[in-house]
Amino acid sequence: DTEVTQTPKHLVMGMTNKKSLKCEQHMGHRAMYWYKQKAKKPPELMFVYSYEKLSINESVPSRFSPECPNSSLLNLHLHALQPEDSALYLCASSQDRSGTSSYEQYFGPGTRLTVT
Amino acid sequence: AQSVTQLDSQVPVFEEAPVELRCNYSSSVSVYLFWYVQYPNQGLQLLLKYLSGSTLVESINGFEAEFNKSQTSFHLRKPSVHISDTAEYFCAVSDQEDTDKLIFGTGTRLQVFP
Numbered sequence: 001d002t003e004v005t006q007t008p009k010h011l012v013m014g015m016t017n018k019k020s021l022k023c024e025q026h027m028g029h030r031a032m033y034w035y036k037q038k039a040k041k042p043p044e045l046m047f048v049y050s051y052e053k054l055s056i057n058e059s060v061p062s063r064f065s066p067e068c069p070n071s072s073l074l075n076l077h078l079h080a081l082q083p084e085d086s087a088l089y090l091c092a093s094s095q096d097r098s099g100t101s102s103y104e105q106y107f108g109p110g111t112r113l114t115v116t
Numbered sequence: 117a118q119s120v121t122q123l124d125s126q127v128p129v130f131e132e133a134p135v136e137l138r139c140n141y142s143s144s145v146s147v148y149l150f151w152y153v154q155y156p157n158q159g160l161q162l163l164l165k166y167l168s169g170s171t172l173v174e175s176i177n178g179f180e181a182e183f184n185k186s187q188t189s190f191h192l193r194k195p196s197v198h199i200s201d202t203a204e205y206f207c208a209v210s211d212q213e214d215t216d217k218l219i220f221g222t223g224t225r226l227q228v229f230p
Contacts, residue, residue: 004159031216042206042220043160056216090159095215103148103167103215107159 003027004108006091012114015081021111023074023091030097031055032074033105034066035090043090049074051097071097081115088112118143118209122221130229131199137192137224139181139207148215149190150208151181154223160206166190202228 004025013019023032031050035043048056049068063085065077074091092105119142129135141147148167152160164175171183181192190207207221 006159033216040223040225042223045217048216050216092160103210104150104162104165105218107152107161109159112157 004091004093004106006089006108006111008111009109010112010114012116013078013081014116015083017081018077018079020078021076021089021091021113023076023108024072025093025106026072027093027106028071028096029093029106030071031094032068033092033094034064034074034076035092037088037090037110039087047076078113081113083115086113086115118145118147118211118219120207120209120219120221122205122207122224124224125222126225126227128227128229129197132196134195135193135197135201135226137205137207137226139190139192139221141188141190141207141209143188143209143211146212147209148212149181149183150210150218151179151190151192152206152208152220154204154206156203163192163205197226197228199228199230201226 007022033048034046037043045058046060047066052068063080067075088110090110091108094105121140123138150165151163153163154160164173166173166183174180179194205224208218210218
């Protein structure tokens with residue numbers, strides 16, 4: 001299984017709502033990532049979890065709150081977002097825990113988020 | 117710190133023509149290099165990668181890329197494109213000692229016309 005799954009596919013939320021994005025991988029990877037991608041731009045790294053611990057936070061506003069409840073799951077909790085936060089949110093994973101994998105990141109299909 | 121430059125934001129070609137998408141990188145350390153493809157409304161898929169060994173790497177769908185250390189380049193080529201190759205292509209680089217930070221280029225939109 002070389003798949004990263006993300007739910008929901010689409011999400012529309014108001015600026016006062018609280019919602020969560022979910023990502024799952026069953027490849028035994030040690031690292032999981034959240035990226036934000038605006039239209040016609042490359043993905044921008046937001047957070048990295050390594051062995052379920054937050055290892056990189058790219059100065060993301062606190063209205064985005066990541067969580068890694070176990071080795072297969074990654075959540076992104078959203079609260080009080082702004083319209084400029086509308087984007088495609090991509091999850092990725094990489095590197096099996098034995099350290100023998102070849103470093104590429106496997107991406108999910110993304111969640112298209114619209115903030116109204 | 118690394119950086120990646122994709123000079124061509126758009127490359128229009130006719131079907132069955134050859135194509136080259138250019139990628140140059142800048143880094144003071146040893147790197148791994150990747151090409152990802154993104155079809156409309158989808159996530160990124162790995163097309164090919166260079167980690168070590170042979171400088172010419174190939175994908176299963178006819179693309180190839182050559183790592184040129186002296187020119188710090190990793191250009192992507194295909195001898196004959198199909199309509200289905202229409203997509204956004206991203207070149208990316210990571211530090212061999214810090215593979216969690218993947219630095220992307222700005223992308224090249226390949227548009228294949230019939």
